[in-house]
Amino acid sequence: MKLLSVKDLQVSFASRHGVVHAVRDISLDIEPGEKVGLVGESGCGKSTLGRALMRIAPITRGNVVLDGTDITSLNAYQLRPIRPKMQMVFQDPYSSINPRHTVGKTIGQPLEMAGWNSGQIKKRVFELLEQVGLPSSAALRYPHEFSGGQRQRIGIARALILKPKLLICDEPVSALDVSVRAQIINLLDDLKQELGVAYLFISHDLSVVHHFADRVLVMYLGRLVESGTTETLWRNSAHPYTRALLSATPVPDPRRRHEARREILTGELPNPLTPPAGCAFGSRCKYVQERCRREPPALRSLQHGHHVACHFDLFNQNNAA
Ligand SMILES: Nc1ncnc2c1ncn2[C@@H]1O[C@H](COP(=O)(O)OP(=O)(O)OP(=O)(O)O)[C@@H](O)[C@H]1O
Numbered sequence: 001m002k003l004l005s006v007k008d009l010q011v012s013f014a015s016r017h018g019v020v021h022a023v024r025d026i027s028l029d030i031e032p033g034e035k036v037g038l039v040g041e042s043g044c045g046k047s048t049l050g051r052a053l054m055r056i057a058p059i060t061r062g063n064v065v066l067d068g069t070d071i072t073s074l075n076a077y078q079l080r081p082i083r084p085k086m087q088m089v090f091q092d093p094y095s096s097i098n099p100r101h102t103v104g105k106t107i108g109q110p111l112e113m114a115g116w117n118s119g120q121i122k123k124r125v126f127e128l129l130e131q132v133g134l135p136s137s138a139a140l141r142y143p144h145e146f147s148g149g150q151r152q153r154i155g156i157a158r159a160l161i162l163k164p165k166l167l168i169c170d171e172p173v174s175a176l177d178v179s180v181r182a183q184i185i186n187l188l189d190d191l192k193q194e195l196g197v198a199y200l201f202i203s204h205d206l207s208v209v210h211h212f213a214d215r216v217l218v219m220y221l222g223r224l225v226e227s228g229t230t231e232t233l234w235r236n237s238a239h240p241y242t243r244a245l246l247s248a249t250p251v252p253d254p255r256r257r258h259e260a261r262r263e264i265l266t267g268e269l270p271n272p273l274t275p276p277a278g279c280a281f282g283s284r285c286k287y288v289q290e291r292c293r294r295e296p297p298a299l300r301s302l303q304h305g306h307h308v309a310c311h312f313d314l315f316n317q318n319n320a321a
């Protein structure tokens with residue numbers, strides 16, 4: 001059974017300037033223990049998608065099924081037994097940490113609310129601190145006494161305390177120094193091995209996603225434009241937007257540089273209040289044709305779980321070469 005199954009999800013925000021469809025007709029699945037990356041430029045709807053899955057952004061249309069339960073329309077009371085299965089890790093752990101509470105209280109709070117006794121909570125908090133690489137003495141200290149990387153470890157421990165099956169990580173390392181980034185990514189990786197937890201890993205840093213994710217989803221103006229295994233996307237991406245994103249990312253191994261045909265991203269991201277007709281990428285695509293302006297491309301299957309939303313096989317020959 002799929003751990004998460006999302007069908008035709010739409011999230012729209014109305015303002016006095018008009019309606020923004022931040023998430024448009026997105027369908028996706030996540031398998032138990034899978035590490036799925038979600039990438040795209042700022043404002044394309046990554047956080048909104050993550051928040052909608054958590055049911056903290058309003059779902060306008062579509063369905064979210066978590067571990068066999070359709071959670072789309074559950075109220076707060078009905079969501080309570082489901083919440084432990086899916087937790088979120090934020091870019092700024094302070095957003096989920098009360099600075100006046102000790103780290104032990106912060107991490108253990110979900111268990112307190114679930115009615116555990118203090119001895120049980122203490123044992124589990126120590127277990128978690130060890131798992132995220134912090135000493136048990138950290139439980140008695142306050143969040144401001146820790147570095148950014150350590151605070152992110154505290155945020156991860158808190159997210160893990162209820163043994164979730166899925167962690168939605170929204171830019172979890174973007175605010176950290178490069179050296180600390182690698183440590184946190186390795187920690188998330190180890191936790192996957194130990195706990196079998198699955199990830200939706202949101203980041204605009206493609207080299208981090210390349211390192212971490214098994215599979216990658218690429219978003220543009222609220223839609224998925226490509227998805228596939230990390231290997232497939234880096235070697236054989238089929239959407240000009242994905243190619244442009246990858247071209248802008250340093251390739252660690254110079255021998256692999258030829259694999260991403262260089263595509264330069266030109267023009268501005270369109271105003272989400274007035275997206276282009278037809279293919280949303282049309283205003284920046286050098287391959288745009290008449291059909292693209294008329295008809296939005298559906299996400300279609302290429303092979304081996306590789307999907308693309310483009311009318312044409314633009315890079316076929318290049319791939320075969
Ligand atoms: N609560 C809200 N009310 C109105 N519009 C919103 C709201 N939240 C997000 N949006 C709009 O939805 C779109 C997607 O925003 P979102 O924060 O999901 O993008 P993002 O991909 O996470 O960007 P970033 O990489 O900068 O974090 C943007 O146009 C944003 O202005």
Ligand code: SF4
Nearest residue numbers: 279282285292310311
């Ligand atoms: S459908 Fe047309 S505009 Fe959109 S990516 Fe493909 S070629 Fe470019």
Ligand SMILES: [Mg+2]
Nearest residue numbers: 046047048170
């Ligand atoms: Mg965001």
